[in-house]
Amino acid sequence: MSEEKDLVLENTENAEEPTAEETVESEVSAAEEESETISYTQEELNQKVDEMVARKIARKESKIRREYEEKYAPYKEAERVLNAGLGTSSISEATSNLRKFYEEKGLEIPEDQNGGYSNDALKVLADNEAQKIIDYGLDEVIEEVDRLASKGAENMTPRERLVFANLAGYRKSEEEKRELAKIGVSEKTLEDEEFTDFAGKLNPSLSIKEKWELFNKYRPQKEIEPIGSMKSSGGADTGVKDFYTREEALKFTKEDFDKNPELYKAVDNSMKHWK
Numbered sequence: 001m002s003e004e005k006d007l008v009l010e011n012t013e014n015a016e017e018p019t020a021e022e023t024v025e026s027e028v029s030a031a032e033e034e035s036e037t038i039s040y041t042q043e044e045l046n047q048k049v050d051e052m053v054a055r056k057i058a059r060k061e062s063k064i065r066r067e068y069e070e071k072y073a074p075y076k077e078a079e080r081v082l083n084a085g086l087g088t089s090s091i092s093e094a095t096s097n098l099r100k101f102y103e104e105k106g107l108e109i110p111e112d113q114n115g116g117y118s119n120d121a122l123k124v125l126a127d128n129e130a131q132k133i134i135d136y137g138l139d140e141v142i143e144e145v146d147r148l149a150s151k152g153a154e155n156m157t158p159r160e161r162l163v164f165a166n167l168a169g170y171r172k173s174e175e176e177k178r179e180l181a182k183i184g185v186s187e188k189t190l191e192d193e194e195f196t197d198f199a200g201k202l203n204p205s206l207s208i209k210e211k212w213e214l215f216n217k218y219r220p221q222k223e224i225e226p227i228g229s230m231k232s233s234g235g236a237d238t239g240v241k242d243f244y245t246r247e248e249a250l251k252f253t254k255e256d257f258d259k260n261p262e263l264y265k266a267v268d269n270s271m272k273h274w275k
Contacts, residue, residue: 126162
């Protein structure tokens with residue numbers, strides 16, 4: 001019996017441990033065999049993905065709920081104490097009664113419109129919130145602007161008013177760019193100081209297209225100086241034209257554009273219509 005036990009121990013001691021490489025290969029092989037035996041239809045695969053996403057969302061919601069409960073547990077306790085002591089049924093009622101009590105004692109309690117944040121902090125939060133919505137795309141911006149507009153400025157919180165102003169400005173700019181693009185005008189026009197000064201004096205109800213047309217019609221025409229390289233272009237017009245072909249534009253030099261910025265603008269606008 002002792003000899004058999006010694007033989008078992010000897011065989012166990014002499015048995016080689018699998019290397020890390022062999023272990024990994026074994027696991028990979030098992031995974032491959034399992035993947036070969038399991039196949040899904042597209043519908044089943046979609047269902048699996050939906051289940052995974054749902055579980056992930058549920059875990060996220062559960063985490064947020066736990067963090068919320070931990071953070072606001074002391075406030076809930078304070079609410080219970082206040083309601084019990086004042087004979088009220090809600091924190092709003094308790095707060096109202098306390099405010100009235102202290103105001104009758106001559107204590108002025110300022111209204112907190114910013115939710116405890118400074119004006120600078122509130123602006124940072126509003127800017128970040130607006131940027132996240134902008135990152136989702138113009139459709140999201142339009143939806144949020146319309147939602148806030150339906151509330152009315154008097155019903156918005158200070159933070160919502162800042163978000164609304166940010167998003168409304170972005171929406172207006174993007175829609176104006178699209179409108180200008182339809183008539184072949186560069187979006188850089190919105191950054192042109194001369195145009196913006198002129199447009200600022202017009203009726204705000206006018207569209208950006210109407211403002212551009214009026215600007216083109218009534219802006220002072222600058223006197224165009226003759227350009228040397230234009231004289232040598234086979235009798236070409238020495239003034240700035242509305243449109244230049246690619247061949248005509250290639251005859252100009254950097255010096256020509258430096259001397260006459262209007263020429264550069266005309267060529268830049270013409271490029272949009274080249275094939």
